[in-house]
Amino acid sequence: MFDIDKWQEIFATIKKNKMRTFLTGFSVAWGIFMLMILLGSGNGLSNGVASNFMNDAVNAMWIWTGETTIPHQGLKTGRPVQFHNDDYDLIKSLSGVETASGRYYMGNTRYSYGKESGEYTTVTCHPELNTVENMELLEGRFINSVDIVETRKVVVIGKDIKEALFKDIPALGEYVNINKVPFKVVGVCIEPGSTRNRNAYMPVSTAQKIFSGGNRLHNFAVTINGQTLEESQQIEERIRSTFARKLRFDEKDESALGMYNKLENYIQTMRIFQAIKIFIWIIGIGTLIAGIVGVSNIMLIVVKERTKEIGIRKAIGASPASVIGLILLESILITTIAGYIGLVLGTGLMEGINYMMVQSAGEAAQQGETVFLNPTVDFNVAVAATLLLIVAGAIAGYIPAKRAASIKPIVALRDE
Incomplete structure (x- = not known):
């Protein structure tokens, strides 16, 4: 492999056929370049969607009530289903539920301080809501259990x-006055993934007491300890069947009890992106194979042009292995260098796009407010692609090399 004469001959052949070598290398470089672009773009989409899912807890679930549409136990359709405070205690006790927060819906409420005022959304909640929605506190604290007990x-x-x-x-x-009732500000927060932080958070017990809510709750936000799609669906079914028995509605009546299982949505979405990545690899490798086939065809032409030379080599004692090695080395050299150039250009372009996105998006990108994030190629993937190129180069050169080694000296010397 380190025979200096052999390498000098390879470089002389490449120098003699510059255009042919360039076009051969370009097809390989383009194939690996497109593979890196496709992989980087796929990663960017996958990372962006995953980042948006992380704005709330991935294992979050939201549950709300509606009206019945299926007759049940002699009860007519159109009956409103309602949650109350004892349902909050019930859902917390269910197996598979980690944390839970109830909400009494107040709608838009008027806030005023001094001469300034405006209408904003008041979210009444328990302290556990912060676990579900992953809010970031800029100042102060969030609602705590003492606020709930003492209706602060x-x-x-x-x-x-x-x-x-x-x-x-x-x-x-x-x-700050909320619907003309003074409330003490104990914290300032932002909600990751949101460009408008116009929500305020109040103890649900306080809202029920001051704003005539009684013991009424409109929905629950919970986190579950399911790790797989099957486990999360089992917990969802357990919650539905429990409330169906307590609130007397048919378990199949989705209008009576609505549920959004984020873990289920997350797992299904990630499966889709996994399939997209596999599809990208298939397209990219197909493009690369097209370039490798081009290398193999060019090496066949090289063997044809050097038939007499190969015959002379064999006539003076050159072994078939040395002939195969010469052709293989030339094929691997062209494939590896061209492929590495395509690899560097592809990964470099993706890194450049990522840098420009970070610079232009600023805070929005950091908070995950994008569907395209960090479109770079993993280092291990780049190494694997490089090794793939070397193997592909060897395969591309093997058939022409084998043909060259099988040429009989007497036949080769007659070639014109």
Whole structure:
């Protein structure tokens, strides 16, 4: 392999046929370049969607009530199904449920501080909501269990509310009027993945007491401990059957009890992207194979042009192995160098796109507000592609090399 004469001959052949070598190498470089672009784009889409899922807990589930559409136990259709505070205790006790937060729906409420005012959404909740929605606290704290028990008049406001009402004034410790009732600001937060932080968070017990909610709850946000699609579906069925018995509706009546299982959606989406990645590999390798076939065809032409030379080599004692080695080395050299150039250009382009995206998107990209994120190719994939090129180069050169080794000297010397 390290025979200097052999390498000098290979380089002399390449130098003699520059255009042919360039076109051969270009087909290989283009194949690996497109493979890197496709893989990087697939990773970008997959990372972007996964990042958006991470804005809330991946194992989150939302449950809400509606009206019955199926007669059940002598009860007519169109009957409203309602949650109450004891249902919150029930759902927390169910196997598979990790955390739960109930909500009494207030709708848009008017906030005012000094001369500033505006309408914003008030989310009434238990402390566990922060686990479900992964909110980031910029100042202060979130709702705690003492706030719930003592029905404290406290509120955590979104960043946009703070900027609109308080401007540059610190909000913590100040009192903001919510529907003309003063509430103490104990925290300022942002919701990852949201460009509008116009929600405020209030203890659900306080909202029920002050705003005539009684013991009514409209929905639940929970996290489950299911790891697989089957486990999450079993927990979902357990919750549905439990409430169907308690609230007296048919288990199959999805209008009576609505559920959104984020883990199920996440797993199914990631499966789709896994299939897309496999499809990308198939297309990319197909493109690469087209380039490798081109190398093999060119090496066949090389063997045809050098038939007499090969015959002379064999006549003076050259072994078939040395002839095969010469052709193989030339094929591997062209394939590896051209492929590496395509590899570097492809990964470099993806890194450049990623850098420009980070610079232009800024805070939005960091919070996961995009469907295209970090479109780079994994280092292990790049190494695997390089090894694939070397093997492909050997395969591309083997058939022409085998043909060259099988040429009989007497036949080769007659060739014109």
